[in-house]
Amino acid sequence: MDNTSMVQRSLRHVWHPCTQMKLHESQPLIPVSRADGVWLHDFEGHRYLDGISSWWVNLFGHNHPHIRAALIDQLGRLDHVMLAGFTHQSVVELSEKLAQLTGLGHAFYGSDGASATEIALKMSAHYWRNTGRPGKCRFVGLAGGYHGETVGALAVTDIAIFREAYAPLVRLAATVPSPDARCARPGESAVDVAGRAAGALQAWLEQHHAETAALIVEPLVQCAAGMAMHDASYLRGVRALCDRYEVHLVVDEIATGFGRTGTMFAHQQAGIRPDFICLSKGLTGGTLPLSAVLTTDTVYQAFYDDDVARGFLHSHSYTGNPLACRAALATLELFEQNDVLAGNVAVARSLTAAFAPLTAHPRVRNARQLGMIWAWDVADALPGFSRRYYQHALAQGVLLRPIGNTIYAMPPYVMDEESSGFLARGALAALQATLAEEAAHG
Incomplete structure (x- = not known):
């Protein structure tokens, strides 16, 4: 096999992501x-x-040899079983470890970051419906925010090139100013920018909290916005505002989680506990697709009922796949061991x-x-x-x-x-x- 034949075969049959395929007439693929x-x-x-x-x-x-060995062992035991009506050791142990790391004791699994966003948004709106406040069904995000490219995730993604072609399909969330430290005015610090952005959120929530289910935030770094970094004080401010106005706080740790910002999770640098945490990317050490949404006992209990319709009925066939969960466990073991x-x-x-x-x-x-x-x-x-x-x-x-x-x-x-x-x-x-x-x- 050589590079040229592999590239030709790929261009003939593979539609590559986040790509204008015509560019590959002049920009070769790397096999x-x-x-x-x-x-x-x-x-x-x-x-x-x-x-x-x-x-x-x-x-x-x-x-990585440790993750590879764990996957080989898991493949010899259990490749997959549906998680509806069944469970297995890897998903149980992973959920326990994530609860220990975050303080949020209930894990719901998806396949990728956009799926995690959709799960968290649906879960938040459904919570308010189950608690007798169905009018709280809208969302608010930050300018420049990115949370995935499925239709629900695009509603809270504020990057035009990903969203504009699908505008008729998307129920847009509201957008409030970003705390991006690069937005500092003369004489301002990153803390000042964070405070100004939190003030804008407060003004918005004062008017719209009755219809707002959740605020979604990429903690400390808005990656797709050009690695826009903000001071941790912003997260403390929005946690207080979400508490005051009864709005869920969703932290999107898909890119920032698992040590990327210096702490295990970025929001921990602010000393806060969110209502939902979205995880993916580094969760399996980069080996298999997996995402998770973690949430609180309060949210979980709002779905616990004899009425099936009050349950959270979101699903996909590979939810909590044993191989992916075992890769995640091996990844977390490396954090512990090293x-x-x-x-x-x-x-x-x-x-x-x-x-x-x-x-x-x-x-x-x-x-x-x-x-x-x-x-x-x-x-x-x-x-x-x-x-x-x-x-x-x-x-x-x-x-x-x-x-x-x-x-x-x-x-x-x-x-x-x-x-x-x-x-x-x-x-x-x-x-x-x-x-x-x-x-x-x-």
């Missing part, structure tokens, strides 16, 4: 034959450092030092880092910057995929000094090559 640690390998011996954890899912490197959060502090320090030349580049603005996330905005970038940068990064042997004019890195936690240097040098070289191309073609 991957295998992956180990932080490296992706093609069919002809080239390798690429996975600087974005394959869309933010891979925590401990590809083909003190990952403490180790990530040292990894992040090394990477930040390696990225210093990129941070100092004269075209870079708003360099920022939180946990194992880095981002840099490129001033005066021309249209198509992200596509050109991505190609130049691949030429350097690194997978980096900017969001608009924002370069970001979100690598696996197993980066060492050598791979960190390789990633940082490749990121800078790709920027220099992209800007040179822009200058040459104006």
